[in-house]
Amino acid sequence: MTYDLTFAKEVYKNSEEGHWIKMCMQCGVCAGSCPLGFLGAWKYSPRQIFQMVRAGLRDEVLTSSDMWMCTSCYNCIVRCPRNLPITHIIHGLARYASVQGKADPKQPTHQFAKDIFWENIVATGRVGEAALTMKLYFKDGIGEGIKQGLEMKDSALGMLKAKRLKPLPFRGKIKGYPGFKAMLNKAFELENKKEGKA
Amino acid sequence: MADGQAAGQTILVVGGGISGLTTAVEAAEVGYNVLLVEKSPHFGGRVTQHNKYFPKLCSPTCGLEINYQRIKNNPRIRLMTLAEVEEISGSAGAYTARIRQSPRFVSQKCTACGECAKACQTEVANPYNFGLNKVKAIRHDHFMAFPSHYYMDPDFARTDEAKKLATICPVGAIEPDMQAVVIEEKVGSVVWATGWKPYDAEKIMPYGFGRFANVTTNMRFERMADRFGPTGGQIIRPSDGKEAKNIAFIQCAGSRDHNYLPFCSRICCLASMKQATYVRNAYPDAQVTIYYIDLRALDRYESFQKMVEGDQGVRWIKSKPARIDEDPKTGNPIVVGENTLTGVRYEEPYDLVVLATGMEPNSATSARVPMPDAHYDEYGFVVSAGGLFASGCSSQPNDVSGSVQSSTASALRAIQTVVHAKG
Numbered sequence A: 001m002t003y004d005l006t007f008a009k010e011v012y013k014n015s016e017e018g019h020w021i022k023m024c025m026q027c028g029v030c031a032g033s034c035p036l037g038f039l040g041a042w043k044y045s046p047r048q049i050f051q052m053v054r055a056g057l058r059d060e061v062l063t064s065s066d067m068w069m070c071t072s073c074y075n076c077i078v079r080c081p082r083n084l085p086i087t088h089i090i091h092g093l094a095r096y097a098s099v100q101g102k103a104d105p106k107q108p109t110h111q112f113a114k115d116i117f118w119e120n121i122v123a124t125g126r127v128g129e130a131a132l133t134m135k136l137y138f139k140d141g142i143g144e145g146i147k148q149g150l151e152m153k154d155s156a157l158g159m160l161k162a163k164r165l166k167p168l169p170f171r172g173k174i175k176g177y178p179g180f181k182a183m184l185n186k187a188f189e190l191e192n193k194k195e196g197k198a
Numbered sequence B: 001m002a003d004g005q006a007a008g009q010t011i012l013v014v015g016g017g018i019s020g021l022t023t024a025v026e027a028a029e030v031g032y033n034v035l036l037v038e039k040s041p042h043f044g045g046r047v048t049q050h051n052k053y054f055p056k057l058c059s060p061t062c063g064l065e066i067n068y069q070r071i072k073n074n075p076r077i078r079l080m081t082l083a084e085v086e087e088i089s090g091s092a093g094a095y096t097a098r099i100r101q102s103p104r105f106v107s108q109k110c111t112a113c114g115e116c117a118k119a120c121q122t123e124v125a126n127p128y129n130f131g132l133n134k135v136k137a138i139r140h141d142h143f144m145a146f147p148s149h150y151y152m153d154p155d156f157a158r159t160d161e162a163k164k165l166a167t168i169c170p171v172g173a174i175e176p177d178m179q180a181v182v183i184e185e186k187v188g189s190v191v192w193a194t195g196w197k198p199y200d201a202e203k204i205m206p207y208g209f210g211r212f213a214n215v216t217t218n219m220r221f222e223r224m225a226d227r228f229g230p231t232g233g234q235i236i237r238p239s240d241g242k243e244a245k246n247i248a249f250i251q252c253a254g255s256r257d258h259n260y261l262p263f264c265s266r267i268c269c270l271a272s273m274k275q276a277t278y279v280r281n282a283y284p285d286a287q288v289t290i291y292y293i294d295l296r297a298l299d300r301y302e303s304f305q306k307m308v309e310g311d312q313g314v315r316w317i318k319s320k321p322a323r324i325d326e327d328p329k330t331g332n333p334i335v336v337g338e339n340t341l342t343g344v345r346y347e348e349p350y351d352l353v354v355l356a357t358g359m360e361p362n363s364a365t366s367a368r369v370p371m372p373d374a375h376y377d378e379y380g381f382v383v384s385a386g387g388l389f390a391s392g393c394s395s396q397p398n399d400v401s402g403s404v405q406s407s408t409a410s411a412l413r414a415i416q417t418v419v420h421a422k423g
């Protein structure tokens, strides 16, 4: 394990809401409130992640899968005695890890957010549900995809019947797509400037 | 007025807890006139509700008794109970205070013989014991009450039963028609000592106080451990009266938390350590668990902490629990959280959980200083300024010895103000 003593400052400055981490008093309420703890889904609780940031465990934090597991249930935020916007800090760290190229590209939430969901929405300006679902099911190969598809078959048919799922993979671009693109480009430009990549 | 001191040199002390009593006695014993105004029927305040004092584990009654003797022997102190200050005008050295005294419905002739209470049929939830038991509608609060005279609640005083009780009192002390009195007094300085109230634990929703019978608070626990208290000193579960031997204390319940009281109440760590000794003395096979963020046994109290830490029956878990559930079958509260030293999640059942709630200053709500330019800090504690001085827990959260020190200091500053005013 290496301790990078500049890491905490880096996070306070560059990761969204990261500066709040210095306010954490390590009480454990967030960890005790997080549903993921009960499911055994995490290795590090939010409290531990914050402690690790402060201790300078750069790689352990940025490569951790735990930030990607947050369900945004907000249990932690409402209970934190020190008013830390924990959910947002956790999402900020996840994004920061992704931008830094440290997040595992195969981490399912990461992969879904970065590749599948993002590409899907950027292509047309709206979510194409069928394509999105297909891509998600088949992301681990044909076999896995068919297996998952069969498992979810009844739900999918039900949703189709109730008109909750649009069958056609491609419904074309939204009205004013060029404006949407221009907005995205501007956002990228601002982001890159902030991250010093301009 | 003793040796012709001018009326404007009187020191008005508001609140007759250990702090107000101390200021009154200290100022009077060096020759100044004091008017001590207490809102409730008796003096003594919160410490009368304590079973024992940390760190010596002695009874609060002994320190109080000494103060009462000093007051009784001192003609410079005038006492008012059931009284509140409605308005203070003027400036340092020359204040006028308007004081309203509510009727007690029992006069000073009362000898506290108890005949009226014996005959009284009406019972009410006992506020002195936080409603843990019932008490007669005519009463005094405890056997050490000072003054010991009985009192009645206003609603009861209007009943026919109260009128009937008046006829049986052997000394004719019961006066159901007694009226409120309003007086004006010239005073030179004002000492505010209205103390604190326990933070309302029902507001801490995730801990379930008020929903779960076996989740209680530290002040209720003090009453329970007192042999003159509602359970005769038995430490038992409110739900079924069974002995409570596996007890958890949750520190900072409602303190150090931006959702509740943002500050540290300073005494609740020590209070839980003290209460751990109650449990361990009551049941040698008892297990006490203390959940804490960090332990704050201030300065010289560290030895007290060391003493409690020496007891193998007391377990310490560094964690602020996230919530409490209830096992519907057993009524056991289940404490849920993360042990921050190991990172391991726990869900642990107990017989009884005690919330170590903190102190909310009365001056933030029910005991505002009725002076136009009174100052408060961000939490509602009174800030001393001009001829107004805050004592004890109306100035900051404090233990008894700290409160007494601050009250002696207030006596001195109040004296300086009246001396300067005289010129």
Ligand SMILES: Cc1cc2nc3c(=O)[nH]c(=O)nc-3n(C[C@H](O)[C@H](O)[C@H](O)COP(=O)(O)OP(=O)(O)OC[C@H]3O[C@@H](n4cnc5c(N)ncnc54)[C@H](O)[C@@H]3O)c2cc1C
Pocket: B014, B015, B016, B017, B018, B019, B020, B037, B038, B039, B040, B042, B043, B044, B045, B046, B047, B050, B052, B053, B054, B055, B083, B084, B085, B193, B194, B195, B196, B197, B218, B219, B222, B267, B268, B271, B274, B357, B358, B359, B362, B366, B367, B368, B391, B392, B393, B394, B398, B399, B400, B401, B403
């Ligand atoms: C669970 C618990 C256990 C504790 N145990 C200990 C211990 O073992 N040892 C220790 O040193 N400390 C202990 N403390 C702290 C102790 O209770 C305080 O230090 C002490 O009560 C402070 O006294 P006070 O006179 O400042 O306030 P209070 O005791 O609150 O007295 C204030 C008085 O003012 C009166 N009053 C209120 N409003 C008005 C008004 N508007 N007008 C006139 N009068 C008014 C009240 O009726 C009361 O009589 C404990 C605290 C808690 C919560």
Ligand code: SF4
Pocket: A023, A024, A025, A026, A027, A028, A029, A030, A031, A046, A047, A050, A079, A080, A081, A082, A083, A084, A086
């Ligand atoms: S609840 Fe807040 S203060 Fe407590 S450990 Fe979590 S982030 Fe830190």
Ligand code: SF4
Pocket: A030, A033, A034, A035, A036, A046, A069, A070, A071, A072, A073, A074, A075, A076, A077, A086, A087, A090
């Ligand atoms: S918002 Fe995320 S981190 Fe917070 S409790 Fe919910 S799942 Fe856990």
Ligand code: SF4
Pocket: B106, B109, B110, B111, B112, B113, B114, B115, B116, B117, B150, B168, B169, B170, B171, B172, B173, B174
């Ligand atoms: S009011 Fe009368 S009967 Fe009641 S306790 Fe006092 S003296 Fe006794």
Ligand code: SF4
Pocket: B251, B252, B253, B255, B256, B263, B264, B265, B266, B267, B268, B269, B270, B294, B295, B296, B356, B358
């Ligand atoms: S004294 Fe202890 S329990 Fe009370 S608020 Fe401070 S740290 Fe918390």
